[in-house]
Amino acid sequence: MNDQIAEFAGPAIDWFSVSPLVVLLAGALLLLLVGSLTPAWRRGWYGLASAVTAGVAIVLSVVLWRDIATSGPKLLVGGALALDKFTLLATIAICAATLLVSLVTSDYLAGENSDSPEIYALYLTAAIGGIVMVAANDLVVLFLGLETLSLSLYLLAASNRKRAESQEAGLKYFILGGFASAFFLYGVALTYGTTGSTRLIDINGALNSYITVPRNDTLLLVGIGLMIVGFGFKVSLVPFQAWTPDVYQGSPTPVTAFMASAGKVAALVALVRVFVTAFPSRADDWGPAVLVLSALTLVVGSVVAVVQTDVKRMLAYSSISHAGFILVGLEASSHRSSADVGDGLVAIGVYVVLYAALVVGTFSIVTVVARNTSDGATSLDAFKGIGKNNPVLALAMTVLLLAQAGVPLTSGFVAKFGVIQAAVSVGSYKLAVIAMVCAVIAAFVYLRIMVSMWLSDSTISEPVKVPLFSAVAITVAVVVTLAVGILPSLLLNLTSGLSQLAIK
Amino acid sequence: MIGLSLVPTASWYLILAAVLFGIGTFGVLVRRNPLVMFMCIELMLNAVNLSFVTLARQLNDINGQTIVFFVMVVAAAEVVVGLGIIVAIMRNRSSVTADDLAELKG
Numbered sequence: 001m002n003d004q005i006a007e008f009a010g011p012a013i014d015w016f017s018v019s020p021l022v023v024l025l026a027g028a029l030l031l032l033l034v035g036s037l038t039p040a041w042r043r044g045w046y047g048l049a050s051a052v053t054a055g056v057a058i059v060l061s062v063v064l065w066r067d068i069a070t071s072g073p074k075l076l077v078g079g080a081l082a083l084d085k086f087t088l089l090a091t092i093a094i095c096a097a098t099l100l101v102s103l104v105t106s107d108y109l110a111g112e113n114s115d116s117p118e119i120y121a122l123y124l125t126a127a128i129g130g131i132v133m134v135a136a137n138d139l140v141v142l143f144l145g146l147e148t149l150s151l152s153l154y155l156l157a158a159s160n161r162k163r164a165e166s167q168e169a170g171l172k173y174f175i176l177g178g179f180a181s182a183f184f185l186y187g188v189a190l191t192y193g194t195t196g197s198t199r200l201i202d203i204n205g206a207l208n209s210y211i212t213v214p215r216n217d218t219l220l221l222v223g224i225g226l227m228i229v230g231f232g233f234k235v236s237l238v239p240f241q242a243w244t245p246d247v248y249q250g251s252p253t254p255v256t257a258f259m260a261s262a263g264k265v266a267a268l269v270a271l272v273r274v275f276v277t278a279f280p281s282r283a284d285d286w287g288p289a290v291l292v293l294s295a296l297t298l299v300v301g302s303v304v305a306v307v308q309t310d311v312k313r314m315l316a317y318s319s320i321s322h323a324g325f326i327l328v329g330l331e332a333s334s335h336r337s338s339a340d341v342g343d344g345l346v347a348i349g350v351y352v353v354l355y356a357a358l359v360v361g362t363f364s365i366v367t368v369v370a371r372n373t374s375d376g377a378t379s380l381d382a383f384k385g386i387g388k389n390n391p392v393l394a395l396a397m398t399v400l401l402l403a404q405a406g407v408p409l410t411s412g413f414v415a416k417f418g419v420i421q422a423a424v425s426v427g428s429y430k431l432a433v434i435a436m437v438c439a440v441i442a443a444f445v446y447l448r449i450m451v452s453m454w455l456s457d458s459t460i461s462e463p464v465k466v467p468l469f470s471a472v473a474i475t476v477a478v479v480v481t482l483a484v485g486i487l488p489s490l491l492l493n494l495t496s497g498l499s500q501l502a503i504k
Numbered sequence: 505m506i507g508l509s510l511v512p513t514a515s516w517y518l519i520l521a522a523v524l525f526g527i528g529t530f531g532v533l534v535r536r537n538p539l540v541m542f543m544c545i546e547l548m549l550n551a552v553n554l555s556f557v558t559l560a561r562q563l564n565d566i567n568g569q570t571i572v573f574f575v576m577v578v579a580a581a582e583v584v585v586g587l588g589i590i591v592a593i594m595r596n597r598s599s600v601t602a603d604d605l606a607e608l609k610g
Contacts, residue, residue: 154589190555197567
């Protein structure tokens, strides 16, 4: 035993490959340290510092992407993290969301008359957790990433100390998030007990040698089930979605944008990686479960959204139905052998990137509009007459909502087309039909907001002002939405080799 | 004698862990005080720890025992964040039960 300890050497770390994480961590620590030692910075500088950090992480990820394109995917830090295009695409989406949300938060805090570095530091630590999750090749590393992300999000949700709703949202999110983490961890424990490892690839190896080494499959299936429940809470799949509307409504709106984009992208991509890498040999068992969850999530997310009166709650249900669409892609991958995970994975990668841009843009506009109401409320009434009041803003919102509905010539169409095509190509017609019907039902919700904006008379007299940083964020989101919608090849050309996950 | 061995085997501990996890789950679902719900979540995490240790012993593998330390650190971090949020709410209201937190619904 003592000899083992004496011989212990840590794994070799390829620092350049983990540089996005290092940059984000350095940014978070600098913001906290320098922010607390210096007198208050000029308004907007904290947000700018956070945005620049996220921007540097994006640039590094793009450099890594080019690296991977020539040298192929690989594992890092002794096999704990995977570096492949799927990881990097999600990393870029998370960092881009962090960048845009930091800008919007800066304006939001100016409206609330408070500015502090903590919120931005929490965004950056949440982004670190998210990136660790999407890169994790080990269930325990995944759990640590999940908790880093979640703990930051609980605090962000409760970060507006003046509003009771914000604290209520934080507590609800905390209790249900902790509950979900415990389920996920129990699933990890049972999987570990059956396969003797927490490495995704070793789990797959152990399960493939099943015939020669018989093990107890009941424990494994219970473990997989518990992990689905844990993930289900995190990505708010029906029937684990109850917290989502409350938390989305109560949190400060930029935080909601961050949860719905970065938080959801991280959890969904991690979910997909776990099932595609570790359990392809049990696809016959989890495939039907994913099918049922996906169908339920699509139906409930679309139908319940219709009866909401608060825009943030509507968008919360719409984000639930988006998660259902992404599961359609996962269900499609469950029909493939492990060697060829195929279209489903590519469709999911494309979907999460486009969805992140869309949702950040939409919630940014909600933030801007809510600034003008007396109590920061986000009921549908607040959007009445925006079309006459500020036509450019209303037009941007219309584009983003049409994209969420999946109308052609917007990025939403490319995203939804991808997952449905993947489902059809493996013969999951039932799920494809449900997804298409739900897309139509969900379109009604977006139409309601548009009708309010364009066809009602305004309740506010002064024009809605869009602060500079928010204007930049909204413009970026709208440009991405239209550019990918009109020229899908811009994004789709990048996806070659996306389904090649790192395995050694 | 009657086929009942009273020497604890690994499965005893796994069953105990499952029972503890069940108690924790039940507690979160039925109790209304956030502090108690929070304690139940800690109970669930520690039930998982017990499973990890037992399984590591069963597999004769050190990794499972190492994982426990990670989980304990995470649980400690959760305590800090959770109590912070609960204290922030307590400052604004005299008491906290889950039923009081009903401003958000629809």
